[in-house]
Amino acid sequence: MQAKTKGESLVRLLNVGKAYRQPNGQVISIMENIDLELRTGEIVALLGPSGSGKSTLMRIITGLVAPTSGQVLYREQPMQGLNPGAAIVFQSSALYPWLTVLENVELGLKALGEGPRSRRRKALRMIDIIGLDGFENAYPKELSGGMRQRVGFARALAVEPELLCMDEPFSALDVLTAENLRFELLDLWLEHKIPTQSILIVTHHIEEAVILADRIIVLGSNPGRVRADFPVTLPHYRDRKNPEFQATVDRIYKILTNPHVDELEELEPRPTTIASPQEPRYPLLPHVRIGSIAGLLELLEHRKEDLYRIAQELQLELDDILPIVEGAQMMELVELKEGDISVTPIGNAFIQGDIDQRKLIIRQQLLKHIRLVQQIHTFLMAKQNHRIPESLVLDILERHFTPQEAERQLNTAIDWGRYAELFGYDEPSKEIFLEVSEPEEPLPLETTAV
Structure with missing residues (x-):
């Protein structure tokens, strides 16, 4: 068609x-x-x-x-x-619960100044077109989720x-x-x-x-x-x-x-312009746990698979799988080429390792590739008591992100650092502290950039 x-x-x-x-x-x-x-x-x-x-x-x-x-x-x-x-249909139907289906659909028309007879006629027509005929006098609580969303569509379309x-x-x-x-x-x-x-x-x-x-x-x-x-x-x-x-x-x-x-x-190259000097953008960490990244690596063991197929297999949407893949990429645990995803040698070492070896691998990759973790670790090493207030890091992050996103970035870095036993977090004092451990020899991994 x-x-x-x-x-x-x-x-x-x-x-x-x-x-x-x-x-x-x-x-x-x-x-x-x-x-x-x-x-x-x-x-x-x-x-x-x-x-x-x-x-x-x-x-x-x-x-x-x-x-x-x-x-x-x-x-x-x-x-x-x-x-x-323009008219908008939102993710939630955003209906007024005290109004009937007909009254909800009439709202936009009423806001435009349509008379009672005209708006009723247009609303009833759209209710019929959208498949809600017979439910004009029902209230939102009486409708299923799909029917409530139909009301949202009818309300938006009624204003033509x-x-x-x-x-x-x-x-x-x-x-x-x-x-x-x-x-x-x-x-x-x-x-x-x-x-x-x-x-x-x-x-x-x-x-x-x-x-x-x-x-x-x-x-x-x-x-x-x-x-x-x-x-x-x-x-x-x-x-x-x-x-x-x-x-x-x-x-x-x-x-x-x-x-x-x-x-x-x-496809459409723009004319070259001279940009004004600007502070480099701060890398954005995906909000995922190391456990999710580990799960992806386990699934990819001995496989080179199309990312689209992996998403289907896991029944994950775009906003769910991309942060996991991005986190694994940032730590060089997976490689993406032409839409195909596979595990790197470092990722394979992670899969084969026991819990302590996995923690060591993540520790090495965080300190090598993740700027925020590197900075937190540097601050902690510089302090005599190896403790810093979270506000110190948040002040830096809020130069690059909204306060809400800055807090999410810090929480992600703390979560990753805790897994790797690089540093911990004391909730009552709102302080990050250095984890004290015996010096360790790095694992004999192939760390060539991929």
Whole structure:
């Protein structure tokens, strides 16, 4: 089945950036240099790791958040305030529990000043289209999760938006309900049963993006930026077993697992500009435990496997498996080439080792590769009592991250350091302290960079 004809520009972002100023005056950049266009007649999927600014970007497009720099155009005119042609479906249905289905769907129309008769007619029509006929007078507590999300869709579509924005709309649903809703939405789009001219969906589900989208945009993180923007030419409805479908999924995994290579750099090189001197960005640690990394290594023993297949085998979504892989990569325990993941010699030594040998391997890799752990260890060694307050490290981290992210970064470093018996943490005093142990000879490992 053919999708709607793609046409004119609906929304354009020109060199858009978003930053927040911390109470200490430090500016934290969430995203930088975002250039993208949403056109009529297309479904666009926005993918990226946690912290890449996907939801923030959607809120900039809808006018809920103002950019710090750059410009947003709607129908080629500078956008001031809310986007007049956009509506949002959130991850949770966000219904008012004291209102009926009909009253919830009427809310957007009421806010636009529609009269009672007109908004009732439009709301009932959309309730019927979305498959909730007969539940007009039901309250949210009487509905299943899937039905509540349908109400959210009906409410957004009732105002007849040109652009429908969806922020992970299926992620809170069970697998079967989510799959059913995806294809029902696709039916409505392909059969022109809804007035929407363009759809933007934020998702962490790669297959969902390939199933629905005519175009996929992949964001990078720290700060958020567009790393890839490419069309999906497969006709609807798409078969997951189709080799081209699987090749597209593999392509996205390759982009996401090679954060230093942007497809845009290869396809559309930008003019070289001289950047102003800037402090190097602080490496972002993935929020994963060593136990999760160990589990991945055990699964990969004697295997070189496509990361997409590993994710399917583990039944993990993008935001679940990528941090584990990134943590293993940072410690040189796994190697990624062209989307295939395999264990390095150091990773194999970890798999074969007993608990003490595993701890020693992690200790060596942390001190060799993880800047935050190196700094904490250096501070502890420099102190006569080998103790430092956590506030010392947080003050440094908050120059690079929000206070919440700085705390998560410190917690991750402490968790990794504890596993490796490099340092411990005293909760009552909020102090990090050096673990005292006998000097150890390094394991005879092959440590050639991979």
